[in-house]
Amino acid sequence: MSNVFRVPVGDRTWQRRGQSAHSPDAQGDAPRLPGIVAGVLAPHPPHLLYAENPPQNEPRSEGGWEVLRWAYEDLRQRIRAMDVDVIVLHAPHWITMVGHHVNCVPNPRGFSVEPIFPHLLRYEYAFHTDVELAEAIADQAHDDGLVTRKMRNDGVRVDYATITALHLLNPDWDIPVVSLSANNNPYFYSTSSLDQMHVLGESTRKAIESLGRRALVAGSNSLSHLHWDREQGLPEDMTYEHAYNHHQYRWDMRFLELIRQGRTRELRDLIPEHIDETESETKAGSLTWMLSALGWPEGIGEVLAYGTVIGTGNAVCLWDLEKGAR
Amino acid sequence: MSSRTETSPSFAGAVLVPGMPQLLAERPAPAWAGLADGARAAGERLRGAGAETLVVISTQWFTVLGHQVQVDERLTGTRVDENWYDFDYGTMHYDLHTDVALAEQWATEIESAGLEARRTRYEHFPVDTGVILANRLLDPQGGLSIAQVSCNLYAGVEDIATLGRAVVRAAESVGRRVGLVAVTGLSSALTQRWIEPEEDRVEEPTYEEWDRRILGLLADGDVDQVLQLREQYAREAQADSQLRALAFLQGSGQLVGAADVLEYAALWGTGGAVVHWPG
């Protein structure tokens, strides 16, 4: 019943950018090439945004989860240096039941109260969409066999995962955005296929390249996803913060070791197993989409930090296709 | 099967209704219209039994940490559904009046039972599609007040049942007659394409068999058996939120007789039903 094309794995699409034989001056002075510059795994627990106390967010905190937040700070510097035109984000809490939706509203703005953690995230958001690219991704994904929809209704509230990940990547909100929905529900459904996310990643890359954008692609997932079902008193009281259990932690470390060693093809095989073992939020497909957009690059993964949030595993990771070229 | 015993004087009946906004479509499929009519009929029964407040758990207000009780006195606004925004039924205006006395007492009862109850009162809080829909169909004139609790997807079902038990205690304590409302789908093999209303049918025949088996047991008054099958049903037919919302109703201790299955039909490939238990 699926007319979705199958995409070959990590065998044809990526190359280290800015270091070809035609770029003798690659080291330290990379040409500003179009295409995907880098991919990031950018987890979105609202706790991280809450802990930053940005002016857009109503609740106030005493901090917490610093190691993850410091990693995001480092990442912001690196994103600045990349000089990208757009951040394309796939996040799992704009849940669409039918199809993959792309936010094509030129200037989404509003006040987003998070229904799960309303005490942590009540955020006044305003950003700019790269509408041309958003539409191109939707069109390309449609042509590639996916069910899609261009969302043009400015009454739809932007979800907390999209807000949190984008804020943490670029708190100035001065880089245009394309936001993609998650066509599944990691909570409602017992399984979800990652196959479509491979295709959506490829579609995203094709659209970015066809328009000549320099893009950062960000997949927003936590890793191990079992967590406490009861709250502690002060959310940022770090004496309560640790891995949910040893099993979850060990599996997250196994996962991150492959990233650190750049063994992306093996990582692809491990993703479903990791989901089965840890209820990983990668079930929502954002990581798979991002790595597929990158072409499953071997040899360049970096783990900037790992930390737990209410017991879930969260890692900030980077695949910089121009590493060494800047 | 349970033999009929006395229910609480605070209990005006219980209903299970779907939460998909297609029930409000201007041009509904016959199946959608049937479900909407069933929900309106169930609402009449609750009101006829003297319900003053609808006590709602919706699987679309899902939480993962503790339990939230809505205590904002008035919830008003426009909800634009993040999936169905392009359809007439995807935009819903709402104006809900919370039974604050009941909700506060409910939160207290939940805490007395050893669970957490966050009292939620935030401007611009996003009320979910299921609650708005249920309120619109069960109480078209808007004469009833409402009390809502979130559906924690990580908590054990015994905790969800405790929420149902707690609200009956709270209603007795504040002297309120309540209709209990579970807003939930049944099987959830959602049709993964944009369809015309008349094309709608339950996507998987085996899922429909499961739904009908479950509804048959409810009609026989065998809620316990349904809850025993709950996990298997969830595995084999992707029951919405593992049918936790039914555990909420059962936890009230008030589902002592046979249920009346008013309607069963497809909703974008999923199973939807309207079920009523008398007070």
Ligand SMILES: [Fe+2]
């Ligand atoms: Fe999440």
